[in-house]
Amino acid sequence: MSPASALAVAGALLALAIIGGVLLRALDGRRRGGGHLRFDAGGAGTALAPRATLVQFSTEMCSRCPQVRRMLGELATGHDGVEHVEVDLTHRPDLSARYRVLQTPTTFVVDRSGAVRARFHGVPHRHAIDEAIAAV
Incomplete structure (x- = not known):
């Protein structure tokens, strides 16, 4: 391979890495729907709040x-009937497969019936969590 083509390949890989990083950064913390996912509080060793539970x-x-x-602790104390629960996947790796958690932190907004109403990968935006709680 000539030095010019090696440099072109290296430049293309660098550009691809930068574009991928920018895309991942843009999607980090954005609200996604919960789909048909249900959170089993008993299986995670916790209980659900009367209005909504923020599961981290x-x-x-x-x-x-x-x-x-x-x-999330501050948001939970600022809303009536909302609680924050943290699940450590280091000690419960089975839950990462069950709920398809591929990165930490991942946050679920769960209603009182256990339905996942919103899902956030990475650090969620505070206003997006507020909107998700208001929608429950």
């Missing part, structure tokens, strides 16, 4: 999880 999936090595824990 985290791991011990997650660097962004403490920030999300504080934010």
Whole structure:
């Protein structure tokens, strides 16, 4: 391979990595629908709140999880009938497969019947969580 073509391949890979990173960053924290997913509170060792439960999936090595824990705790105390629950996937890896959690933090907004009404990958936007709680 000539030096010019090697440089062109390296440049194309760099551009592809930058575009991929920008796309992932843009999608991080955005609200997604819960689909037909149901959260089994008993299986996770917790209980559901009367209005909505903010379920945060985290791991011990997650660097962004403490920030999300504080934010969700503040949001839960600011709304009546809303509670925040943290599920550590380090000790419960079976739940990551069941709920298709591919990254931490992942947050679910669950209604009182256990239906997942919204799902957030990464650090959720505060206003998006407020909107999801209001929709429950």
